[in-house]
Amino acid sequence: MNPAPVRILLVEDSMSDALLLQESLGETAPGQFDFTHAESWAEAVECLRRKEFEVLLLDLSLPDVTGRETFLRARAEAPHLPIVVLTGEANEAIGLDAVRHGVQDYLIKGQAYGRQTARAIRYAIERKQVEEALQHTEAALRESEQQLREWNADLERRVAERTASLEETISNLEDFSHSITHDLRAPLRAIRSFAQILGEECLACGRPAAQDHIQRITSAAARMDKLILEVLQYSRLARSELKLAAVDVQELLRGIIATYPAFQPPQVEIQIQGPLPRLLGNEAALTQCFSNLLGNAIKFVAPGTRPQVRIWAEQVENPKAEVRNPKEGRNPKPEKRDEPLAAGIGQSPVTTHPSAPTHHAPRTTRHAPPAPLPAVRLWFADNGVGIPQEAQERIFKMFQRLDKSYDGTGVGLTVVRKAVEKMGGKVGLESEPGRGSRFWLELKAADTAGREAGSVTG
Amino acid sequence: MNSITILYVEDEDTDVMLLQHVLAKAGISNPLQTVKDGKAAKDYLAGDGPFADRNAYPLPGVVLLDLNLPYWSGFEVLEWIRQQPQLRRLPVLVFTSSSRPDDIARAYDAGANAYLVKPNALAELASLVLALRDFWLLHNRLPG
Numbered sequence: 121m122n123p124a125p126v127r128i129l130l131v132e133d134s135m136s137d138a139l140l141l142q143e144s145l146g147e148t149a150p151g152q153f154d155f156t157h158a159e160s161w162a163e164a165v166e167c168l169r170r171k172e173f174e175v176l177l178l179d180l181s182l183p184d185v186t187g188r189e190t191f192l193r194a195r196a197e198a199p200h201l202p203i204v205v206l207t208g209e210a211n212e213a214i215g216l217d218a219v220r221h222g223v224q225d226y227l228i229k230g231q232a233y234g235r236q237t238a239r240a241i242r243y244a245i246e247r248k249q250v251e252e253a254l255q256h257t258e259a260a261l262r263e264s265e266q267q268l269r270e271w272n273a274d275l276e277r278r279v280a281e282r283t284a285s286l287e288e289t290i291s292n293l294e295d296f297s298h299s300i301t302h303d304l305r306a307p308l309r310a311i312r313s314f315a316q317i318l319g320e321e322c323l324a325c326g327r328p329a330a331q332d333h334i335q336r337i338t339s340a341a342a343r344m345d346k347l348i349l350e351v352l353q354y355s356r357l358a359r360s361e362l363k364l365a366a367v368d369v370q371e372l373l374r375g376i377i378a379t380y381p382a383f384q385p386p387q388v389e390i391q392i393q394g395p396l397p398r399l400l401g402n403e404a405a406l407t408q409c410f411s412n413l414l415g416n417a418i419k420f421v422a423p424g425t426r427p428q429v430r431i432w433a434e435q436v437e438n439p440k441a442e443v444r445n446p447k448e449g450r451n452p453k454p455e456k457r458d459e460p461l462a463a464g465i466g467q468s469p470v471t472t473h474p475s476a477p478t479h480h481a482p483r484t485t486r487h488a489p490p491a492p493l494p495a496v497r498l499w500f501a502d503n504g505v506g507i508p509q510e511a512q513e514r515i516f517k518m519f520q521r522l523d524k525s526y527d528g529t530g531v532g533l534t535v536v537r538k539a540v541e542k543m544g545g546k547v548g549l550e551s552e553p554g555r556g557s558r559f560w561l562e563l564k565a566a567d568t569a570g571r572e573a574g575s576v577t578g
Numbered sequence: 579m580n581s582i583t584i585l586y587v588e589d590e591d592t593d594v595m596l597l598q599h600v601l602a603k604a605g606i607s608n609p610l611q612t613v614k615d616g617k618a619a620k621d622y623l624a625g626d627g628p629f630a631d632r633n634a635y636p637l638p639g640v641v642l643l644d645l646n647l648p649y650w651s652g653f654e655v656l657e658w659i660r661q662q663p664q665l666r667r668l669p670v671l672v673f674t675s676s677s678r679p680d681d682i683a684r685a686y687d688a689g690a691n692a693y694l695v696k697p698n699a700l701a702e703l704a705s706l707v708l709a710l711r712d713f714w715l716l717h718n719r720l721p722g
Binding site for chain 2: 298301302305306308309310312313314316317342345
């Protein structure tokens with residue numbers, strides 16, 4: 121396994137030095153080196169252009185260039201060629217300087233050239249190869265980094281573009297909703313109002329059938345108006361971000377009941393079996409949910425029945441355990457639904473109002489570790505007509521109406537479900553025809569220890 | 579009850595007819611002038627062109643202003659009114675089917691005195707007109 125001889129360009133103006141080197145290396149390592157000799161830098165350049173070398177042995181005092189300039193030129197002329205400079209004993213310093221400037225090694229002239237020299241030359245070649253490989257790797261790395269930066273910039277640009285396009289879509293949707301309210305409702309207003317005026321004018325005409333027809337126009341237009349408003353409400357809800365905060369649902373329910381005469385005695389009886397804990401939700405969305413649930417509860421009763429609604433809260437023991445999702449359509453367990461939460465969720469008796477928290481309650485101390493917020497189900501039980509098992513999933517879908525003899529749009533429960541899901545909760549029901557319905561919605565409690573921890577969210 | 583003229587800026591004929599109907603039912607006999615676009619509203623208030631005769635087209639004591647109008651929008655009319663030295667105190671009640679929060683904010687920013695969403699039921703319109711009568715024609719004092 122004789123390796124091919126190493127092609128050396130020896131640049132040396134002293135003929136005797138050149139011969140000495142060639143001869144001693146020829147003796148030490150016969151057949152291992154193939155010398156080309158140049159006596160000046162100009163000649164060396166000629167040789168470099170004619171032939172491919174593996175290493176350059178370079179004397180630093182040439183007739184046409186000397187000293188540091190010599191190896192700087194050599195480096196510039198053949199940047200990939202390993203260089204070993206030859207220096208006199210007196211100026212080893214320039215050899216070190218050369219190495220610092222990327223030359224692979226230096227040899228002191230006049231010392232015996234032998235095995236060490238041969239090895240030095242071979243090492244110089246090796247070292248240069250390693251250096252080149254390293255530089256190559258570094259360059260590749262830099263290139264990759266640059267590529268990565270470009271991709272990253274490109275990605276950011278595309279994200280920005282998509283975001284802008286999405287924002288435009290949302291804005292278009294909002295304009296669309298806006299024009300729906302305006303453009304669809306204006307003709308309805310005309311139909312509805314003029315039908316009513318016509319009905320009033322027709323009172324004297326003595327034709328009950330005509331009056332009935334006009335009444336049908338009026339109520340159909342009113343229903344369609346309501347439908348447009350509710351679909352619009354649903355679409356606004358579906359694409360809005362609901363900000364969650366502690367909501368005093370008991371006060372909220374009281375307020376809703378107080379606002380609508382239809383929710384008040386003697387027509388109906390709505391009973392809050394409180395106290396109800398504060399829940400983490402969005403007040404506007406919850407107002408909508410409660411109004412829709414209460415509206416349904418008092419609407420869907422058998423003729424002649426006085427609507428009765430009971431509302432209570434129940435802590436969900438283990439939020440991870442089986443929580444019936446309306447989508448699963450499974451037979452619900454009765455649980456302990458007839459026991460209202462005696463004292464909010466916490467264990468202490470609740471007599472304080474949220475705005476007057478009991479400061480000595482141990483759970484409200486600032487250093488207490490944050491306990492996980494329990495989930496709470498709010499139940500709405502009615503004495504209505506009830507809903508058969510097989511229809512219980514369907515009623516949450518848009519435009520689903522089980523009984524057309526009751527006035528409605530089929531959007532109310534769809535809004536409830538969307539709103540509750542947006543607040544991170546769930547909705548469901550238990551019902552049997554003829555035995556009323558018990559709708560529930562489940563949300564996180566706002567406080568870890570029920571109502572007395574009113575300071576948690578302020 | 580004062581006898582000011584009411585200017586109603588509205589491009590929908592049916593809405594004009596409905597208001598006339600409800601005003602009549604409520605026994606409100608104040609003159610009701612109507613114009614059908616924003617530019618005409620500006621001309622009316624400025625007394626320009628066909629509206630030069632103030633006997634036929636008296637300056638209103640209160641303006642009911644729709645927002646969605648041809649030529650000039652209600653906002654432009656409102657902004658123009660507030661720039662006129664002799665009109666800047668004129669009460670302008672926005673009367674629109676838009677309940678968009680942006681529109682409400684913009685109307686008040688431009689100097690609206692009230693923002694009323696057109697009711698879609700006749701009974702609600704009647705009740706709104708009664709409220710307007712009590713407030714603007716009975717209790718409220720208008721600038722001279």
